[in-house]
Amino acid sequence: xxxxxxxxxxxxxxxxxxxxxxxxxxxxxxxxxxxxxxxxxxxxxxxxxxxxxxxxxxxxxxxxxxxxxxxxxxxxxxxxxxxxxxxxxxxxxxxxxxxxxxxxxxxxxxxxxxxxxxxxxxxxxxxxxxxxxxxxxxxxxxxxxxxxxxxxxxxxxxxxxxxxxxxxxxxxxxxxxxxxxxxxxxxxxxxxxxxxxxxxxxxxxxxxxxxxxxxxxxxxxxxxxxxxxxxxxxxxxxxxxxxxxxxxxxxxxxxxxxxxxxxxxxxxxxxxxxxxxxxxxxxxxxxxxxxxxxxxxxxxxxxxxxxxxxxxxxxxxxxxxxxxxxxxxxxxxxxxxxxxxxxxxxxxxxxxxxxxxxxxxxxxxxxxxxxxxxxxxxxxxxxxxxxxxxxxxxxxxxxxxxxxxxxxxxxxxxxxxxxxxxxxxxxxxxxxxxxxxxxxxxxxxxx
Amino acid sequence: xxxxxxxxxxxxxxxxxxxxxxxxxxxxxxxxxxxxxxxxxxxxxxxxxxxxxxxxxxxxxxxxxxxxxxxxxxxxxxxxxxxxxxxxxxxxxxxxxxxxxxxxxxxxxxxxxxxxxxxxxxxxxxxxxxxxxxxxxxxxxxxxxxxxxxxxxxxxxxxxxxxxxxxxxxxxxxxxxxxxxxxxxxxxxxxxxxxxxxxxxxxxxxxxxxxxxxxxxxxxxxxxxxxxxxxxxxxxxxxxxxxxxxxxxxxxxxxxxxxxxxxxxxxxxxxxxxxxxxxxxxxxxxxxxxxxxxxxxxxxxxxxxxxxxxxxxxxxxxxxxxxxxxxxxxxxxxxxxxxxxxxxxxxxxxxxxxxxxxxxxxxxxxxxxxxxxxxxxxxxxxxxxxxxxxxxxxxxxxxxxxxxxxxxxxxxxxxxxxxxxxxxxxxxxxxxxxxxxxxxxxxxxxx
Numbered sequence: 077x078x079x080x081x082x083x084x085x086x087x088x089x090x091x092x093x094x095x096x097x098x099x100x101x102x103x104x105x106x107x108x109x110x111x112x113x114x115x116x117x118x119x120x121x122x123x124x125x126x127x128x129x130x131x132x133x134x135x136x137x138x139x140x141x142x143x144x145x146x147x148x149x150x151x152x153x154x155x156x157x158x159x160x161x162x163x164x165x166x167x168x169x170x171x172x173x174x175x176x177x178x179x180x181x182x183x184x185x186x187x188x189x190x191x192x193x194x195x196x197x198x199x200x201x202x203x204x205x206x207x208x209x210x211x212x213x214x215x216x217x218x219x220x221x222x223x224x225x226x227x228x229x230x231x232x233x234x235x236x237x238x239x240x241x242x243x244x245x246x247x248x249x250x251x252x253x254x255x256x257x258x259x260x261x262x263x264x265x266x267x268x269x270x271x272x273x274x275x276x277x278x279x280x281x282x283x284x285x286x287x288x289x290x291x292x293x294x295x296x297x298x299x300x301x302x303x304x305x306x307x308x309x310x311x312x313x314x315x316x317x318x319x320x321x322x323x324x325x326x327x328x329x330x331x332x333x334x335x336x337x338x339x340x341x342x343x344x345x346x347x348x349x350x351x352x353x354x355x356x357x358x359x360x361x362x363x364x365x366x367x368x369x370x371x372x373x374x375x376x377x378x379x380x381x382x383x384x385x386x387x388x389x390x391x392x393x394x395x396x397x398x399x400x401x402x403x404x405x406x407x408x409x410x411x412x413x414x415x416x417x418x419x420x421x422x423x424x425x426x427x428x429x430x431x432x433x434x435x436x437x438x439x440x441x442x443x444x445x446x447x448x449x450x451x452x453x454x455x456x457x458x459x460x461x462x463x464x465x466x467x468x469x470x471x472x473x474x475x476x477x478x479x480x481x482x483x484x485x486x487x488x489x490x491x492x493x494x495x496x497x498x499x500x501x502x503x504x505x506x507x508x509x510x511x512x513x514x515x516x517x518x519x520x521x522x523x
Numbered sequence: 524x525x526x527x528x529x530x531x532x533x534x535x536x537x538x539x540x541x542x543x544x545x546x547x548x549x550x551x552x553x554x555x556x557x558x559x560x561x562x563x564x565x566x567x568x569x570x571x572x573x574x575x576x577x578x579x580x581x582x583x584x585x586x587x588x589x590x591x592x593x594x595x596x597x598x599x600x601x602x603x604x605x606x607x608x609x610x611x612x613x614x615x616x617x618x619x620x621x622x623x624x625x626x627x628x629x630x631x632x633x634x635x636x637x638x639x640x641x642x643x644x645x646x647x648x649x650x651x652x653x654x655x656x657x658x659x660x661x662x663x664x665x666x667x668x669x670x671x672x673x674x675x676x677x678x679x680x681x682x683x684x685x686x687x688x689x690x691x692x693x694x695x696x697x698x699x700x701x702x703x704x705x706x707x708x709x710x711x712x713x714x715x716x717x718x719x720x721x722x723x724x725x726x727x728x729x730x731x732x733x734x735x736x737x738x739x740x741x742x743x744x745x746x747x748x749x750x751x752x753x754x755x756x757x758x759x760x761x762x763x764x765x766x767x768x769x770x771x772x773x774x775x776x777x778x779x780x781x782x783x784x785x786x787x788x789x790x791x792x793x794x795x796x797x798x799x800x801x802x803x804x805x806x807x808x809x810x811x812x813x814x815x816x817x818x819x820x821x822x823x824x825x826x827x828x829x830x831x832x833x834x835x836x837x838x839x840x841x842x843x844x845x846x847x848x849x850x851x852x853x854x855x856x857x858x859x860x861x862x863x864x865x866x867x868x869x870x871x872x873x874x875x876x877x878x879x880x881x882x883x884x885x886x887x888x889x890x891x892x893x894x895x896x897x898x899x900x901x902x903x904x905x906x907x908x909x910x911x912x913x914x915x916x917x918x919x920x921x922x923x924x925x926x927x928x929x930x931x932x933x934x935x936x937x938x939x940x941x942x943x944x945x946x947x948x949x950x951x952x953x954x955x956x957x958x959x960x961x962x963x964x965x966x967x968x969x970x
């Protein structure tokens with residue numbers, strides 16, 4: 077494969093003369109599958125004669141092309157383009173993700189696709205799609221078609237066709253779409269179409285899934301089968317966070333059953349449900365999964381390839397405990413985009429930049445079990461009107477932390493590069509917000 | 524003056540039939556000047572036969588037309604349109620402002636104009652334009668043409684023509700453009716073109732204006748003359764906030780002069796400068812002015828019609844002291860948009876909504892001296908990419924607080940109206956952000 081790029085020569089800038097600059101791209105493997113195990117490494121060398129990009133996989137080549145784009149953009153009109161560059165690059169972490177939340181507010185497909193472009197520029201490879209939550213259920217299910225009655229409105233739903241569009245557009249950018257259907261909490265919207273899934277609380281309201289409803293498990297098996305059939309990813313996210321016990325405690329049937337079991341701690345009831353679900357996914361669906369950290373903290377027996385998603389801030393104790401037990405972990409807690417520090421002279425992306433997923437005390441073997449991290453854009457205050465500037469460029473800081481070597485920590489150096497990177501994105505029409513006071517892009521109308 | 528509005532009748536919605544709905548607008552005064560004293564009151568009555576809007580000034584009529592627009596939008600397709608409505612309305616406060624900051628980041632004219640549309644919908648009447656600051660000087664001056672060398676770049680400046688465009692477009696929306704050229708602090712960008720205006724600090728850097736430079740005063744007189752000639756407003760804002768004394772203290776000439784005066788407190792030096800400036804504006808330029816609260820706190824002798832801008836949070840003590848001395852005040856401190864509370868279940872516009880400019884202890888005469896308030900969008904983290912969603916709908920809460928009666932404080936009621944108002948703006952293409960989790964606009968692609 078060979079690309080030919082039209083390049084303006086620095087010494088012919090005024091006349092607009094250009095020459096062809098050959099870029100050869102070589103991919104050694106015909107495997108085009110995309111997973112956490114995909115080899116994204118590449119080598120790139122440039123000289124006066126052209127550029128040579130070599131990678132094992134097409135996705136490694138994609139990463140190299142992005143690097144090449146950034147090099148060309150930076151040096152197109154300077155003599156530096158004549159310098160030899162030799163790059164051997166690969167990601168430090170296999171999982172470099174961004175969580176989007178389409179339940180607290182709906183996000184239109186056009187926005188999700190725009191966001192994929194920015195993810196690719198930042199070499200992120202996992203879109204963690206938190207599809208549904210208490211507030212809405214925008215996913216159209218064929219298995220249980222009443223579920224989407226939990227959408228805000230019929231026009232605010234994701235059809236299978238639109239989901240496929242996201243998956244396909246993500247794939248060609250080297251991005252895995254990892255869906256999360258969070259249970260047994262955060263599920264009120266499921267009850268719009270299927271009220272019996274939920275626990276009836278004594279005050280007449282509804283609570284989390286009712287683990288004693290034995291119909292729940294075949295329902296979830298059928299639904300999760302549809303999920304794994306829809307999303308071609310080896311890992312799905314099963315949620316399992318923030319289950320409130322108030323409603324369970326108020327329900328007479330549940331109280332009686334707990335007594336019968338001799339249980340007083342409702343975490344055991346939560347575990348009863350979660351254990352059944354993870355077993356269904358592992359043993360019946362033969363699928364791999366992630367869970368939020370509560371599931372681990374609650375002593376559930378996980379499959380050996382399960383990944384624990386640590387989200388409670390910089391919870392080094394849990395990261396240490398998870399990896400000590402030999403489980404894999406991803407670290408989200410350090411990169412919560414919904415937390416926003418608006419101090420006048422501070423860009424809070426640098427807090428993300430300074431937070432290393434392996435920041436806990438542990439052996440090298442433990443640290444190697446941390447397979448990545450994710451920025452998380454929980455949607456309580458975010459929809460199409462403000463998503464892009466809230467997510468970017470802060471997530472760029474997470475992107476570099478997860479791709480680059482652990483010792484790439486010079487904020488002053490990163491600031492110069494990030495500002496330039498941001499201005500390039502603004503020039504392309506993305507509403508990527510500024511890094512702090514006094515920064516400006518020299519584009520008429522922007523700053 | 525009579526408008527004719529095409530109205531779909533509720534009983535003919537399906538066929539799209541429409542009838543003409545006469546709206547008569549009567550303005551009793553031919554005075555089209557716009558100031559803090561402009562009468563913005565109006566009466567509006569509707570019946571099956573049509574609507575009647577009466578106002579003293581054209582600007583009162585504008586406010587009534589906006590109310591009518593909101594009524595029609597809300598009730599167009601319901602039988603309510605046949606109800607009689609009788610409204611007698613006027614603003615509680617004469618000054619209902621929004622501060623924009625074009626110095627920390629440049630804001631393009633197109634954005635400022637877009638923002639004027641939203642201000643009009645919210646019945647705001649003052650655009651406080653903080654034009655320049657340490658970071659940049661985007662204003663093109665004819666009096667001192669080197670000043671705009673302090674702009675970020677030649678393309679990021681406001682020409683006189685563009686300033687006039689903002690003033691004209693604001694005027695037809697009933698909005699006064701009140702410029703602020705803040706001195707003696709926040710002035711580093713003035714030094715790009717005129718270094719001698721600034722104090723040389725002992726470490727080689729520059730500090731605030733040098734009050735001992737006697738050329739400074741004729742310079743400021745000439746420049747402020749240009750400002751009052753450019754902006755047709757009876758009040759200009761002279762700044763005067765946050766002067767750091769470090770540089771003055773480090774300067775040998777200033778130290779010697781202070782000693783000669785027998786002064787040890789550098790606030791006296793600040794006062795020396797500010798007193799000269801306010802006297803120039805009052806006595807030579809014959810113009811009215813606002814100052815930030817430090818000027819009052821520093822015991823400067825102000826003109827009797829000066830307005831003190833209280834910005835340090837809910838500083839009731841200063842509001843009380845200012846009005847006790849008989850000065851007018853505007854309250855900005857409760858409405859700082861750069862402070863952002865991103866708690867998941869909270870919309871921080873309600874903090875603004877609950878903050879009354881007359882919240883201090885004082886006599887009725889004192890409270891009457893508080894002539895209004897302003898939301899302030901300081902620009903450290905804001906430019907064209909994120910300005911609209913950061914400012915709106917939070918500033919709508921300030922708008923209602925400043926227009927409506929003091930006892931209109933029902934947040935639950937306001938929430939319903941504000942959400943609907945916001946969705947209407949989103950439908951018009953404004954990126955007004957959501958109020959909190961679970962709110963959605965039933966527009967395809969938005970939520």
